[in-house]
C-alpha cells in the first residue's frame with residue numbers, strides 16, 4: 205500500500221532476501237541452493253532457524269490440506285465418509301453439493317484446495333475467567349461547573365448550549381489545580397471528560413484577562429495530541445467552549461494538511477493551537493510568524509501514546525524551543541487514561557513541582573513522589589479503571605471460523621436488529637482493514653466503496669437490493685489513508701447513528717465517537733493499555749457499552765492475563781453468534797446468493813455457505829485476492845510481534861498458516877500467495893522480510909524497523925501505534 209516502508213528497509217542495508225515465500229522455493233531447490241544468509245554468526249544461526257521453522261509450518265499446512273482433500277475425493281459413496289463426518293460437520297447432502305460448487309468455482313480460478321470449516325479445528329478449551337473486582341472510579345462529581353469561580357459566559361455556555369451542568373470527578377479535581385497555575389499530571393478513565401478538564405480553565409483564564417485577547421498576540425496555549433483525528437476533536441471542543449467568547453481564536457495544525465495554508469492561518473493569529481507533535485515542531489522550526497512570547501500553557505494529551513509513537517524527542521525539542529524563546533514561565537499539563545513508566549519519564553522532562561491527580565477510587569491527589577511509587581516499572585504495575593457500564597465479553601473461535609464469526613456478529617448487531625448498533629472493529633494491520641472492508645462491502649452491500657457511490661448509488665437505488673445496500677454502513681480508518689479520506693470517514697462515522705468502523709489502533713486513543721455501543725477486538729492487543737483504550741471508545745461519559753474480544757483456542761491464556769490486571773470478561777459461545785447466519789444469509793444481495801442452491805438448515809451449513817460467498821468473491825475479484833494475500837501476510841507477520849511476556853499465549857508455533865489463509869477467504873496454500881501480495885510492487889520497493897528476529901515488523905505500515913532495545917517490552921505490541929514502531933512521519937506527514 206505504502207511505498208515508504210520498503211524505502212526504509214532499503215535504508216537499513218540488510219539482507220532482505222529471505223521471506224516466507226523464499227522458504228518454499230528453498231525447499232524445492234534443496235539445501236545447497238538455499239538463499240544465502242548474511243550477518244554475524246549469531247544472526248545467521250537465527251535466520252536459519254527461522255527458515256527451518258517456516259519450512260516445517262508449510263509442510264504441516266500442505267499435509268493437512270492433502271489430508272482434507274483426500275476424504276473429499278473418497279466421499280462419493282464411500283463408507284469411510286460416515287466415520288469422518290464428525291458432529292460438527294455440515295450434513296453430507298450439503299457438503300456434496302458444496303463440493304461440486306466449490307470445485308466448479310475453484311477449477312475456474314485455477315485452484316482446487318477447499319477445506320471444511322468445521323473439521324480439523326483445535327478444541328475450544330473451557331476458560332475460567334475470574335470475576336475480579338475492577339478498580340472503581342466514580343464518573344460524576346456532586347458539584348457543578350457553576351460552583352467554581354468561572355467566567356459567567358463560560359458557565360452559561362456549558363449549561364445552556366453544551367448541556368453540561370454537573371462536573372465529572374476528574375474535572376472537579378483538575379480545574380481548581382490548573383486555575384492555581386500548578387503543573388499537573390492527570391489520570392482518569394477513558395471517556396471521563398479530560399478534554400474539558402484542561403480546556404475549561406484555559407478558556408476561563410483567557411476570557412477573564414483584563415485586556416481582551418487579540419489574534420495578533422499569537423498563541424497562549426499549545427495543545428499536543430498524538431493523532432490527527434484527536435487534534436480535530438480537541439479543536440472542536442475548544443470551538444464549542446469559545447462560542448461564549450468569540451474574540452479568542454482556536455486553530456488546528458496536523459500532518460496531511462498543506463503547510464502553506466497552515467502558515468497563512470498562523471500569520472493571522474491562533475490563540476489556542478491544537479496540533480500533532482511533528483507538525484508543531486515543523487512550524488516552530490520553519491514558520492517565523494508563529495509567535496510564542498505569550499505561551500502560558502503546554503498541554504500533552506494522551507501522553508503515553510505520544511511516547512509510544514516515538515514522539516519523545518520531538519516533545520523534548522518543542523520544550524527546548526519554548527524555553528529558548530519564551531523562558532520557562534508556563535504551566536504544563538499532562539493527561540492520560542493509563543499511567544506508564546514512560547509517562548512518568550515525560551513528566552520528569554516537562555513538569556515542575558507538579559501535582560498528580562488520579563480520579564479512580566485508589567487515586568486522589570498525590571505529591572510527585574507518591575505517583576512515581578504507584579506506577580513503578582511498566583504498565584503491568586499500573587492500576588486501570590474501566591467505565592462502570594462497560595460489559596466485557598470474549599468469544600473463543602478457531603482460526604478457520606474467524607471470518608464467518610466476525611461477519612455473523614457484524615450482521616447480527618448492525619443489520620439484523622431493529623435497533624441497529626454502532627460498532628468499532630479493531631484489526632491489527634492496515635492491509636487487514638482494507639481487505640475486510642472491501643470484502644464485506646462486496647458481499648453484504650454489493651457496491652465497491654461507500655465513498656464512491658455517486659452514479660452507482662443512483663443505479664442501485666432503483667434496484668431491488670436497495671434495502672440491503674443501505675442496511676449496513678461500512679467505514680474504514682487507518683493511518684495510510686489520504687488525509688481527506690481519513691477526515692471524511694471520521695466525520696461520517698461520528699455523525700452516523702449505526703454502522704461498522706473497521707480500523708487499526710489509529711482510532712484507539714482519545715477519540716470520542718458518539719453513540720458507539722460495541723467494540724470488537726478482532727485481533728488481540730498486546731499490552732493491556734491498548735485493550736483499555738480500545739474498549740474505552742464505548743461506555744463513555746456514563747453511557748452503556750459492550751466489548752467483545754476474539755480469541756483463538758491457543759490464546760485462551762489471555763483471559764487470565766487480563767484477570768491479573770483486574771479486568772474480567774464473560775464468555776459468549778461461538779455458536780450463539782454463528783446461529784444468526786441462518787437468518788442473515790437470506791438478506792444477502794442476490795448476486796451473492798446462488799438461488800439454485802439449497803438453503804442451509806443448521807448453523808454449520810449457514811457458516812459454510814457464508815464462507816463460500818467470501819471465498820468465491822475473492823476468487824472472482826483479483827484486487828480482492830491481492831488484498832486478501834496482503835492481509836494474510838501482514839497478519840502472520842504482526843503475530844510475531846507480541847511482547848515477549850505474551851509469547852507463550854501468542855505463539856507462532858500455534859498459528860496454522862492454512863487456517864489463517866481460510867480466515868482471509870483464501871483457498872490457495874499460503875506460500876503461493878505471497879507473490880500475489882507483492883504483485884504490483886516495484887522491485888526496489890518490494891523487499892521482503894528476511895525473518896530476522898532483530899527486525900520488528902511494523903504492523904501498520906508493513907514495515908520493518910530495527911528493534912529498539914531501549915523501548916520497554918510492554919510497549920512492543922501489534923497495534924498500529926501501540927508498538928511505537930511506526931515512523932512518526934507516516935502518521936503526521
Ligand SMILES: Nc1ncnc2c1ncn2[C@@H]1O[C@H](COP(=O)(O)OP(=O)(O)OP(=O)(O)O)[C@@H](O)[C@H]1O
Pocket residue numbers: 368369370371372375392393394395396397398399400540541713714715716740744745
Ligand atoms: N461534565 C460532563 N458531563 C457530561 N458529559 C461530559 C462532561 N464532560 C465531558 N463530557 C462528555 O464526555 C465525552 C468524553 O469526553 P472526552 O473525550 O474529553 O473524554 P476523555 O476522558 O478525554 O477520554 P479518553 O481518555 O478516551 O480520551 C464527551 O462527549 C464530552 O462531551
